[in-house]
Structures are given as structure tokens and as C-alpha cells.
Amino acid sequence: MKFTILINEGPYQHQAADSAYQFAKAALEKGHEIFRVFFYNDAVNNATRLAIPPQDDRNITVQWAELAEQNNLDMVVCIAAAQRRGMLDDDERDRQGKDASNIHPAFRISGLGQLVEGGIQSDRLITFGD
Amino acid sequence: MAMLHIVNKSVFERGTLDSCLKSSLSGSSILFIEDAVVSAVNNTAVSDKIKAELSSKNFYVLTPDLNARGFTDADLIEGIKGVDYAGFVDLVADNSNVQSWL
Numbered sequence: 001m002k003f004t005i006l007i008n009e010g011p012y013q014h015q016a017a018d019s020a021y022q023f024a025k026a027a028l029e030k031g032h033e034i035f036r037v038f039f040y041n042d043a044v045n046n047a048t049r050l051a052i053p054p055q056d057d058r059n060i061t062v063q064w065a066e067l068a069e070q071n072n073l074d075m076v077v078c079i080a081a082a083q084r085r086g087m088l089d090d091d092e093r094d095r096q097g098k099d100a101s102n103i104h105p106a107f108r109i110s111g112l113g114q115l116v117e118g119g120i121q122s123d124r125l126i127t128f129g130d
Numbered sequence: 131m132a133m134l135h136i137v138n139k140s141v142f143e144r145g146t147l148d149s150c151l152k153s154s155l156s157g158s159s160i161l162f163i164e165d166a167v168v169s170a171v172n173n174t175a176v177s178d179k180i181k182a183e184l185s186s187k188n189f190y191v192l193t194p195d196l197n198a199r200g201f202t203d204a205d206l207i208e209g210i211k212g213v214d215y216a217g218f219v220d221l222v223a224d225n226s227n228v229q230s231w232l
Contacts, residue, residue: 001223008232015164015195019138022194023222026215032223124222127230129138 002035003027004118008129010042011060012053017046020128021063028071036074036118037064039107044082047075049104065106075107076114132157134225138232140165141176146231151179156186161213161221163192167199172207184209192218 005024009016024034039046046060053059068075077087082103083096089109093101103109119125135154141147147169150160162170169176170191180189184207193203193212203212213221222228 003222015138019163019195022215023218027219027222030216030219032219124228126136126222126228127232129230129232 001124002033002122004035004115004122004125005037006115006118006125006127006129007037007039007043007046008041008127010045011051013042014130016128016130017043017060018058020126021060021067023126023128024073025067028067034071034073035122036076036114037068038076038078038115038118039081040078040112040115041081042085044077044085044087047077047082047087047103047107050102061104065104068106076110077103077107078115079109079111082109132159132225134158134221134228135160136228136230137162137166137169138164138230141169147176150229150231151183154187159188159190159221159225161190161192161218163195163218165199167191167196167201170196170207170210171201171205177207180207180210190217190221 005020007017007020011017027034048061051061064075067073087103088098088101089103090101092109135150135158137147137150139146154160189210190213191210193214
């Protein structure tokens with residue numbers, strides 16, 4: 001079965017990103033397909049490659065990146081939510097004339113249409129939020 | 131097929147459990163995750179409300195989240211089933227759609 005996962009909250013403050021990760025991992029282990037993971041609102045902060053959590057804590061961005069690499073996941077960050085919060089990839093850095101980028105290469109920036117498409121193309125859309 | 135309702139906030143913090151109970155049809159499944167696991171614990175101010183719905187709806191609780199908050203299966207209202215993340219995935223697959231009460 002195909003799932004799309006929507007996450008609305010940032011890392012470490014809310015459990016949403018952790019719950020979504022555990023769900024995605026379990027779904028893949030059971031042989032389901034994750035069509036897309038969409039990071040919306042504060043959830044765009046899950047995509048920063050600059051976070052340095054304490055060594056005995058989980059690194060949520062790296063967890064997602066590793067899961068995506070192992071399973072070829074499409075992880076999409078909402079562009080409007082990302083720009084408001086200073087989350088940029090190299091293309092957006094150049095386009096906006098900024099001096100830095102911070103989005104992990106396992107994630108890509110795109111628009112809300114990708115969420116709508118995920119809802120249409122998947123059998124289930126599961127939301128994790130606050 | 132029936133619908134899966136997911137509640138993630140404590141009944142002592144938010145009104146989402148009431149919204150869920152009011153709107154869900156009989157035959158639905160209701161899953162408590164994150165802080166909502168306290169709704170599955172017996173002998174609280176809301177356990178009678180849950181018990182009254184047990185005959186018409188299926189109640190589940192995410193065991194890892196229950197255990198993370200210091201509760202075990204022995205603390206649950208009788209009739210509420212504990213599931214792990216694999217069981218969570220099965221509930222999503224076995225119901226025709228999913229509503230997260232945020």
C-alpha cells in the first residue's frame with residue numbers, strides 16, 4: 001500500500017516528527033511504499049543539516065536522511081514555510097542573494113502541490129502534528 | 131470500510147478526544163498516541179466516558195508511547211488493545227481512511 005506522510009511540527013519541541021519517523025520505518029519494514037514525506041509549517045526545521053543535538057540524543061535530520069537513502073524516499077520541504085523560517089538550499093540561496101544554505105541534501109524544496117499529489121497518488125495520507 | 135481516528139493530545143489538555151468521540155461512527159477505530167495514551171488508562175476522570183463507547187468502537191493505544199510515560203498494559207481500561215508501530219501501520223492499512231484529531 002502507498003502512504004504519504006504529512007508532518008506539521010519541528011524537531012525536539014513536539015513528538016510529531018519522531019512519531020512520523022517511527023511510523024515510516026515500520027511501514028517500510030512491513031513492505032509498504034512511502035510515496036512522499038511532506039514537511040509543512042514548522043516541520044521544515046527537520047531538514048536543517050546544521051543541527052548539532054547532544055551525542056546521546058537522536059539526530060532527527062540524520063535519521064530521516066538515512067531512512068530516505070536506504071529506501072529512496074521523496075522528502076519534500078514546503079517552499080513558503082521554508083523561506084519564512086530561513087531554510088534554504090543552494091539554489092534558493094543563490095536566487096535570493098543570501099550568503100548561506102542549510103537544507104540537508106536528502107530533502108528537496110517544492111510547493112504544496114506536492115502534498116496534494118501525494119494525497120491523490122497514495123492510498124492513505126497520515127498527518128502528524130501538534 | 132471503517133475509519134481510523136488518531137488522537138495525540140492528553141484529554142486533560144485538549145478537547146480533541148471529545149471531538150473525536152462525538153464525530154466518530156460506531157464501528158470506527160480510535161488510536162491513542164503520544165500524550166493521548168493517558169486516555170486509555172483506567173480509573174481516571176474520563177475512563178467511564180471511554181468505557182461507554184467500548185461496545186460500539188474499537189480502541190487502541192500505542193504501547194511504546196504508553197510505556198514511555200510510565201504506564202503498562204496493566205494500567206489500561208479493559209478492552210483497549212495495545213499496538214506497536216507495526217500494529218499502527220496495520221490499523222492505517224486496514225481502515226479506509228485516517229483522521230488525525232489535531
